[in-house]
Amino acid sequence: MAAVAAIIVAVVTMSANRGWTGTSVEVALIVVALIAVGIALTGYARSARHAQDCQAMAAVADRVLAVDTASASSDVMPAALLGGARGLLRAREVWLYLMEHGDRPAAVVHAGASGSAVDDGRPITDALFAPALSGNARLYVRGQRGLPAPISAALCRRGVDRLATVPVRDDGGDVIGVLEVSSDRRLRRRDLPRVEAVAEHLGHALVTAATLQGLREECEVDRLTGLVSANHYATAVYKWQRTAGVAPQSTAIAVFSVDTYDELNDSLGYDAVDDLLRVLADRLRAATPSDAPVARIGHDSIAVTMAAAGDRIAAEQVAAIQAEVDRPCDVLNGMRLDLPLTVGIARGGRAGGNVDELLRSAEVALYHARRMGASPTTYSPALDARRNSRLRLVVALREALEQDQVGVVFQPMISLRTNQMIGVEALARWNDPRHGPISPERFVSAAERSGLIGGLTRYVLARALQPCRHWLDQGRRIGVSVNLSARSLLDEAFIDDVAELLGNADVPPGMLTFELTERNVISEPERALPNLHRLRRLGVRLSVDDFGTGYSSLGYLRRLPIDEVKIDKTLVLGMASDLGGPAMVRAIVELGHSLGLSIVAEGVEDQTTRDLLTTMGCDVIQGYLVSRGLPAEQLNRWMQGDGEASMPHRPSGAHVSR
Template sequence: MSFWEGRATARVATVGLTFGLLVLAGLALWSSISAQATTAHVRELNETSERWARVLEHINVSDNALRDLQVARTEQTVEPLQNSVGSARAELEWLRANGMPSDAAEATKLLPLYDQSTDMLRAVVAGTDPVQADQAGLAHSSLRRQISSTIGVKRLDTTEYLRSADEKNARLRIAQIVVFVLDAALVALFGMVLLAQRRMILRQAAKNEHEAHHDALTGLANRTLLARRMEQAVDKARKKDEPLALLIVDLDRFKEVNDSLGHHTGDLLLRQVANRLSWAVRDTDLVARLGGDEFAVLLPGVGSAENARMVGDKILQALAMPVTLEGLELEIAASVGVALCPSDSGDGHELLRHADIAMYAAKREKSGVAVYDARLHERGAAHLTAVTELRHAIDRGELFLHYQPKALADTGAVCGVEALARWQHPTRGLVRPDEFIPVAEENGLIEPLTRYVIDAALRQCRSWSDAGWEVPVSVNVGAACLHHTEFPGDVADLIKRHGLPARLLTLEITESAIISDPDRAVEVLRGLTELGVRLSIDDFGTGYSSISYLRSMRVHEMKLDRSFVTHMCTDAGDSAIVHALVALARNFGLQAVAEGVEDQDTWTALAEAGCDVVQGYFLSEPLPAEEIVAWLGDRAAAHA
């Protein structure tokens, strides 16, 4: 029975019970009034019957006294007759005035006859007319018969009335019993409904209690329950000197799953993660979801940091197994931060913050599991400061570009430059790209940074073009940009703003950016190709296998990673890889670009292998924009 059905049943039962009680009360009142009326009527019948009986008694007394007088007229016989003369008149007058209609009518009819007999008796007492005695006797006899008949009728009326009253009272009693039984049934129903409502309220209260302390999606504990359990566990750990550990588990690249496959798939993945976390720990441990893709594991009585680290490794192993969701196979990676009580902190809130700092350290260092120490706190604060400063640097245009030339391998003619971002920090000096690029990638700044670099590179390209130098420029594109279909439109706006042909811009994309969401990446790359922008796969051969995507994407060039190029003259394996990649590029009709060329021998080997373009310090180091024109002039003169 649902809550609303229970309420409706309770309302019906209440209305029915109220109506039944009112009916029962009405029947009781009716019975009382009926009994009172019956009693009054019976009393009235009894009283009139007694009056008639007394009238009959007075007539009998007078008749007996008359007979005694007729036997012997003495003073002893005259006095009783004299005393009885007219004694019944008062009763007859009362019956005529106060009796029931039948009594009044009978009394009215008998009074003249009684008065006549009374006059006769007075004459007999006076002795003036002896004949009157016989006539009085006859009158008494007639009166006696009529009064006896009236008394008999009264008795019959009383009996009939009592019988009728008994039948009516019996019907009332039956009705009262029926209503009582119905009321009892309604009371029972009402009690059952109340009991069911109480149970439902208790269940709802338990459900509300569970929902207040558990995550709706995964069924794990939430922050509220974690805080409560952690407070209890921390108190116990301090009193009994039993270390506990708090682990923060954060999934890597979960946002890509939500953006690429939708939130429904993301929710399914989070449920799988919750199950695996629960399997990986003890029954006494508490697994909680803090929000999004962040989880916490409370380990009471863990013993040591090494044990906590082992649990963290076990969690990563459990998460490492591929997950199949609606026909898609996904791989899960995570970072785990560990903080211990009481060594790291004796406060639950601070312990949570320390575990969070350790987790971010594990994510930055890609170490899987990191245990908190004070130095991480300092580095974490520095990292947050770097994020804020980088955001301000992008907004205020504090970044600048250096450009590294590229040349044709066979002729040495310059065929373009690659734009490389630089950050001149006001206090830290020149910040290397390998320091701030990961910060941008981890904190959602890579997209505005990429747009900033493309804009600056195209502006400089426009300036060179105005000076008479047509210099194609290449820009590295952050992986996140390929997850947003509006990116080609942004690039088109920038090209239009600077008034350049799209062929002068080459966008370099890493393999991992394509593999993470191939369908979305192919769609975005198709949009860029339609603009006329050249596309290049950067660091080819170091990431995932993307050969199958070379057929579906209209890529223009393939960049060979410096890890293969630098040692190709001294390492036969690297040389074989470079030759294979160059052959692969030619087979797909792509231009092969080798980066990391540090000497003439490497350049010559690449040219002999059929590589199209070379780039590296042997040709030139990255130069500021104002030095590029002079370098190009010197290079053209030397080449001539």
């Protein structure tokens, strides 16, 4: 506007000097026109600055996504944000003071011209930070009338003319830190909302990081004993082998099991047995080298990892551990109980280098030790009666696939936004003519170990695409999800088979989703990731299944070309009763949405859980509340209305796709 005023004065002056005789009305019109132009230019400039600010703020928020959650609980997350915040605010320096107790910060994070840095905590100047600690934003200007002497001194020490302090809050509104922004000239009172917006991003990032860290610990640690969880044990052993330099063939696993667990459970109850398991866990942990993983792998069994070059060395180590552990212990109400244990041992040189196979071999030895009363027992192939049974199972499964005796059922998935069925998960079911129904866990596990899993996956995929084509012909766009094993993912020929099956069924690739677990990818990432990208280029959708039981890493998810995350049903099932469950599920929902992923919750069995998931913004649900897995013909009737009575309560106006 100052420039426009100068132009007006110049125009009037030149007109007078040149003898222009326009009327006062004409002069007024010119002045009004110039003022209008000035207002428009000013508005445009403000709009442009606002757009730039929005883009810069989005860039600052994107920095959160660039930080792996493995380091999110440290100061890396706020340091990554501060670098972008400094540019957005056109600031000289930006400081973040993270609070621990009172006015003593846990850490100080700084972003300046030389980059970002993290320092240990230091005291906060009371006068300068008092308003922010009370929840109020302030702008201080050196030389300002009435500025208290301590604040003027603080500005002088920093060598800045202008400084703003704003509170950083958690999701509950409590102050968890102070953001300080300093500038020589540019910082104005109108900039405070932008500083507060940056502080809001920081607070959300810190809370999310803490929640995800809790989720990771929840998945990696057994709640009762504090040992490594069963789901995380293999990963922990692989990491231990790398860091300790232990070869797979020199790795041994001993499984310790409480002999009288069931009897104690029946006579004393869960609380006493839980105490017993905690004592056993503590003793085994104390008797094992600190870096070797110790995991609770069953309700009454704990696995101990050892480095042993031979069976005799492994047996000697187990004897030494058992001598430390096998003695009476005090449990609930001061009761003193013996701790009788049975032990099964397996070593990589005999049982192979795969951790899962090694653990199964130790369990075979444990089974034999219990049956024969010979503890400890070391695994040998002669003991593996299970393997013979498994071989017969694989032969029968191969015959069943050849004779088309394996069935496929479809479990519906419902959009929480529209309450419409948007997809199904195809699940294999086998009813053997001689032995009756065989559980999927049993025959799928046998197929994976025998190499038959590729044939089983192709079998299920071919039969899943047939009804998908039928639904398309009826005008229903219902996608189908199929589980993808690690072996199939690493098989390059499998991807060509997928393309052929899609073409034969005349189904668009985008209608097919492959579900894979994090563990399937991390087993051999160098081979898995290129094949995932090949599937993605084919047009197939990809989903991470059972999320929340593995790494649950933001950085890891960002590497995968995925469209969807499925929350593990164990987390979903505990939402209604577990106080910590909803917070963890909410963290996964927010994490997935921040990456542009669709979120599916499986294992939804009650209306309370559905309502919680709806409130959290979850996209899709699957579980018995909607329907169990149904054969294609029965599912068609269900979609036509026969199954509507079994649908959960729907808000007024919502309907199910028919």
